[in-house]
Amino acid sequence: MKKTKYDEQKLIEAARQARKFAHARYSHFQVGAALLTKDGRIITGSNVESSSYGLTICAERVALTKALSEGIEQFEAIAIAARDGMFTPPCGACRQLLFDYAPDIDVILSNGHEFQKFKLKELLPHAFDDSSLGEK
């Protein structure tokens, strides 16, 4: 088996723990995310829903914006855990924001028993990014 430079199970466990703090009173769909930094720190997030539904923030974007707002900018992987028995892929908005700040990141989906691992670039091919703005 290919040895990776980080412990996927530890990251998944952090996402599962973060899911406990989901504020999902409208959808009842609880999501946890755990972002691994290049220097080994784990920043977690859970989804936070609003009575004005469109203001809801996904777990992945909570984790990412927490990290960025604390000056953390180098990321290795993100694990996502929602319902056991289901793999929950990141929504399109989360793929875009992750791509803007961590285009080379691994995305790990846990169903509570097994995980699937993707490169974000596989999940968001031909992405719009700052090169599209002519700034790269």
Ligand code: THU
């Ligand atoms: N959700 C996430 O937190 N991450 C995803 O990748 C998909 C969806 C949340 C948003 C909303 O609170 C609930 O799941 C149902 O869409």
